[in-house]
Amino acid sequence: MNNNDSQLDLIMKSTLPSYIKTSIVLYFTCFNLTSLAEVIHQASDNHLEHIVVSGTRTPKLLSNSPVSIQVIDQETIQILTQGTLAGALNYIPGVVISRNVKGGYNIQMQGFDGDHVLVLINSQPLISPAGSAVDLDQINANEIEQIEVLRGAASVMYGSSAMGGVINIITKDYDENQATISTQISHYADAISGEPLSYTTRVNASISSDDWDYKISLLHIDDAGFDYEPSTIKQDASGMEKSFINLSTKTDSLNLLSNNKVTAEVKYQYLHEDKSRPVSVVPGQDSIISYLSEVEQNQVDFSLSTAVFNNEQHEIQQGSWQLNARYINHKETSGQSNSIRDTDINLAEINGQYISSRKELEIVSGGVIHFDNLEQIKPAAGTIEIDDESRQNIDAFIQANWIEPNYQILAGMRSQYDSDFGFHSAASVSTLNKFGDKENQWQWRNGFGQGYRVPSLKERFYIFDHSNLGYMVLGSVDLKAEEANTINTTLSYNTEVFKSSSWFNQAQLNVEVNAHYAKTKNFIETIRDAEKSAETQLDISVYQNVARATIQGLDFSFDLTFNEWSGQINYSYLDARNEDGQRLTGRPYHQLKTNVTYHNYEHQLDVLFYLVYQSNEAYQSSYSQVLNNHWFNANININQTINEQLSWNLGINNLLNEHKDADANSLNAFDSRPVSSRNLTLGMNYQF
Amino acid sequence: MNKKFTLAACLSAALGLTACGSSSDSTEKTIIEPEAGLIYGPFTTGSIGEPTFAYLDLDTLSMIELTEEQANTSTEWDIAFKRTGIFLNNNDSDDEISPVGLYFTNNNSDFIVDGSAVVDKFVNATADGELDDFIAVTSVDVPADDQFSTDETNGILDDFYNYDPATHQVTAAADHYYIVNSDTTITKFSISALTQAGYGMSDFTISFANQLSGATEFDTVTTDLLIDAATECSSNEVIYVDFDVNNIVTSGDAWDIKIPCLDDSTGADFTLTLADDATARQDFTNSYDGIPVASISYYGFKSDQYTINAIASAPWYKYSLEGNNKIWSQYGVYLVKNANGVFKLQITSYYDIDGNSGNYSFRVEAL
Known part of the structure; x- marks a missing residue:
């Protein structure tokens, strides 16, 4: 135990109020640390209040963040999933997860769909295979240190398209020389005959040598898929093989500058994904049509940065900078076996930022150069669906954080020049007010943000030709950029309860209420084009701007944390309508997420039980009937550390085996329940 | 008013297409020997981007290669297929042969109940399983000539006047x-x-x-x-x-x-x-x-001229019954009458074995 650890231990054992403890610990935690990930890692290890970076790009205690942020820490993620991020996100309050037709997973926040929710890794964007929304099933949960969820357009740091919010995934930092190997087997209640088990295997290793750290992470998932009706050809979930290879190296000791050490880091990720799912017999033939998908994705990250903290002054550096570059290439061959399409997507981005910090004022300024390219063809038919289209944008942003003991103001502006849509600027302002006393802490956060999203390449150039079956979906080069104004207000109350109770141990109570309101303009949706349909005698849908929509909602959270037990109840209400007063489809009115966790220190046992309830989802009028519009999903996960080397985990996801009716599609019926199957998992983890 | 137009002209008007290809008069025939219950095909009707006609001559039970220009005036073919459309020849001929007529036997009416498709029937039906329906239709089932429908081409602005045949007055x-x-x-x-x-x-x-x-x-x-x-x-x-x-x-x-x-x-x-x-x-x-x-x-x-296809009154398929955009045959047996006789026709598939759409397979037999 080094000197800092000793001091931390003393502080944690002291009788100081918790918020003072955490503030002091943050101070010491920051001491000698250079990267944000290290800060988060240390805080997490010490089971302290979470430290977040997403709102301001400087580390702050969660209670000191001027924007409302929810955090899912590494421990919780490890309990929730051994595979991809999709397995963990349904746990997050207020987030709606949906399974797309490709078998991937997309997200919805505050009534905005995946096109308007930015999913970032270390504050940088990801490829969106569908041309717009990121597939959460293509993110390796094994690499995640912490997930930070920002609601609404509260920060200008990440682009103004984040109208619904930002999910920033902070990846793990480097451990000293160690290696772990994990394996998990699982079984679906609706397992495919002859394929009873699925397998997940992962290997992690970190090595430090001289001034350089190295890390390798391998993850392989062999998922058997599931099938509700074995007597039919159609399967409900694809059999899938997925492999991730992550390599990275970092040094904190580059002497590029005379007065400051520079940290350099290079990361590489390789993803390969194979899916296959029979969907139908060929009508009138003996053969079968399958949905097939093969994805190969390469991602390279490079960053240079100086330390965020001044180790001598024990405070945030007066000046620090960071330069990041990311390149992703995504090749995908997918579609039904009689209609395969090849997709090639490229993303390149360079961003830089400079943090200037004074006693009461932090200013983050920077810029982004971003490039997107998309090509999609159907080789067999010889048709081009998207003809090698590209776009570029250059952004500049500045955000100032005025910090006083009882209030903060965060104000920012982001300007963008897009190669096709020209200049646009968007602003956001957030405030934090703290009041009450040390036993009754109140925090009131308000945020106003302007959203702005230029149409994606798919929305502009797509030609989805199914004229042989009577319909087409077309992009539109005439689309305008989407705009939105969003307002969020969040009131939090924190106190200690049962201090003198003979029935209960002392506990921490946190109650939070959030209200949000958004007005959008030129929302992009696919709408049937009557004129084109009449002209061609086909059913033609075109990406078009919807003049206006209003989205409003309420989130309520009740969190009670004992020493070993904690419980949380979250309820979200959402109403989203277009200018004609019609509800926007795919959005549930009500969502309830509740969880109970238990940690036994003596036996190093963690148990997490959580429930998800959704009801009254808006659906398209073309359905002929409704089979179900409210559902429960219950899950339980158990982790136990046996000794320093060995741990095991057990989980049952979708305990009630609630799932979409197998006949829903053939009946043209709406069924809001997810395509899912009860899944029993059992895993072991060994650390060398 | 002459209400009779060439099939190709009607199709061109309806589909906005123009005739193309060689102007050669030569035609090529692929003779198919008749066999009870034999499935012919699959015969392509082109790709999504470039749909084409496939022409069937019932007399020889053969597919004929014709350009659309040739088909405009040819009386050699009887039935044309193009994507999901099935067209009957109603071209004039020197012999004043009657246009091709169609009659639906409605032999498998249990596939449709109260106007709605019975999904299980459609999805689970197979060509082998529906062979008996095809065999069961015999010459006994051939109705009177006036029960056969033809593809009719009309003007959308027709009938703006009343004609009294007794007085020959028009009002x-x-x-x-x-x-x-x-x-x-x-x-x-x-x-x-x-x-x-x-x-x-x-x-x-x-x-x-x-x-x-x-x-x-x-x-x-x-x-x-x-x-x-x-x-x-x-x-x-x-x-x-x-x-x-x-x-x-x-x-x-x-x-x-x-x-x-x-x-x-x-x-x-x-x-x-x-x-x-x-x-x-x-x-x-x-x-x-x-x-x-x-x-x-x-x-x-x-448009000004439009064709009402005889098959429109008894469609041969249902679309996207399982929400997966597939075309499912009803395996209905149609009687097709040309100048030389009556034939029974059962469409068994719109796909080739790889699942590519627009490829017709059918049973056809003279009665």
């Missing part, structure tokens, strides 16, 4: 309304009066009301446009009318309908023709006060 069918969609204006009109002069009209009145761009209903005030056909035809071959300007215009203007003059220039023929860039529908029950522009495609607007 205006003033209650036969037509709704025309042309040049961003939707117009409802009828020929409210006409004066017969021999084989033509010396004058006639078009009564119309426009639904201008942005409006949801036709004007409540009707405009009467009296056309002195005798005078107009003395100096013109065709009378052009533009509803937007409420008047007669020239061929170079944005006209909506035209009326040809008689050869002797004494008046106008009993023919209304719609502009190529316009569509129209009939409203003989006077049911519509306006047409919602956003959903106009649901109102059945058609």
